[in-house]
Amino acid sequence: MSDMTKQFGVLVCVDGSSASDAAVAWGTREAIMRKLPITLMHAVQPVVVGWPEGQLYADMPEWQHDDAQHVIEQARKTLNAGLAGARAPETRTEVVYSGVVPALVEASKDAWMIVAGSQGLGALGRLLLGSVTTGLIHYAHCPVAVIHSSETAALDTNAPVLLGVDGSPASEAATALAFDEASRREVGLRALHVWSDVGVFPVLGMDWRDREREGREILAERLAGWQERYPDVHVERLLFCDKPSRWLLEESERAQLVVVGSRGRGGFPGMLLGSVSSAVAQSAKVPVLVVR
Template identity: 60%
Template sequence: GAHMVVVGCRGQDTFHRAVLGSVSTGLIHHAHCPVAVIHDEAPNLLGPSPLPVLVGIDGSPASEPATAIAFDEASFRGVDLLAVHAWTDSDSSGVLSKHWSVLQSRAAEILAERLAGWQERYPDVTVHRRLVFDRPARHLLDESESAQLVVVGSHGRGGYAGMLLGSVSAAVAHAARIPVIVARQC
C-alpha cells in the first residue's frame, strides 16, 4: 500500500470546494495511511522556512502516529516542533476557576506522556510545549498561521460517528492555509 496519500484542493467555487472537500474528508476518515492535504492558498514554501512544524496532541493513542510524523518532518526540515494540547469542557463554568491548576497539571502530564522518548530519538529537534484551554480545531488553526506544516491524528471515526461527533483533523485539514498531514492509527 501507499505510504501517504497527497490531495490538492484547487476548487474556487462552492461546488468544487464541496466536491473536493468530500473526497479529502473521505480519505481523512478512511485511508489506511497518512493523508496530506495541500491547499491552493498555501504559501509557497519551496525554499527553507524557519517556521515550526505544529502537532496537535490530544492524549489518545491516535496522537502517536501524528507525533512520529511531526518529529520526522521537523528533523528533516531542520526546524522546531510546536506540540499543542488544547482541551475544552462545555460544562466548565464553576469547575474551571476552582480546579484550573489540576486541569493544567493533568494536561501537562498528557503532553509529557505523548512526547516521552521522542525528544531522545530526535535530539536535533527543539520542542516547544503549549497547553491551551480552547477548542482544539480553533486553536490549531490559530497556531497554523505561524507554522509551515500541521500534523494531527485521526481517531478513524468515519461515517455517521465522524460527522456527528465532528472531527478536529477534518476541520483543520479543510480550513488551514498551510499543508496538513492527518496521521492514521493503523
C-alpha cells in the same frame, strides 16, 4: 512489506486542477526528502449509460482516456518544474477506471503517504474540502496530506512543524511522524495540547487547575520518549483551554506543516480529534498531515 518500501511510495491524487498541481509539488518535495518513489494516480469515474438501466461502460471511453493522459502529462510537468535542481525521484503513473474514493482508499494500502489537493471554494467563497479529500481523511490506510493550492508556494521553509497532541493512539502516531518531519526539515516542533474543549468552567465544582496540570502531564508524557529519539528537534510546548481547532488554526499561521491524528478521544472526555482534524484540514492555509 515495510512502511518505507510500499510500492506506491508517496501517492499523489491528480486531476488537473490547481490544487492537484500544488499536491504534486508538495508530494515531490516529500518524496525527495524521504528518498521514496512518487506515484501520480488519476482515477476516472466510470460512465453510466441509460440503457440497459444503470449499466457501466466496461472499458474507459476514448475521450476519458485522452483526458486522463492530459492530466498525467500535466502532473509530470509540474513535478519536473518543482525539482529546483534536485534529482527527480523515481516516478510512476497510474490511471484507474473506478470510483475515485474507493480506488484511492484501496491504493492507500500500498502507499507510505497519500497527498491530495483541497478542492477550492464553495458557493460563498469559503474554502471547502472536496468529497475525495474528505473520503481519504476518513478511510485511507496511510497518512493523508491535504494541500491548499493558493498558499503552498509561499511556505516559510524555516517555520516549525505544528503538532496536535490529545493523548490518543492516533495522536501517538501523529507525534512520531511530526518529529520525523521536523527532523528531516531541520526545523523546530511546536506541540499543542488543549486540556479542555468546553471552557474553563464546564462542570460545577471542577477545579480547572487540576485539569490544566493533567494537561501538562499528558503533554510531557507524550513527548518525553520522542525528544530523546530526536535530540536535534527543538520542542516548544503549547497548552490551551477551549476549542482545539481554533488554537491549531491560529498557531498554524506560524507553521509550515500541521500534523494531527485522525480520530480518538483526548485527555478530556468528549474531545473528538476526528472533528478537529477535519476542521483544521479544511481551514488551515498550510499543508495538513492527518495520521490514522
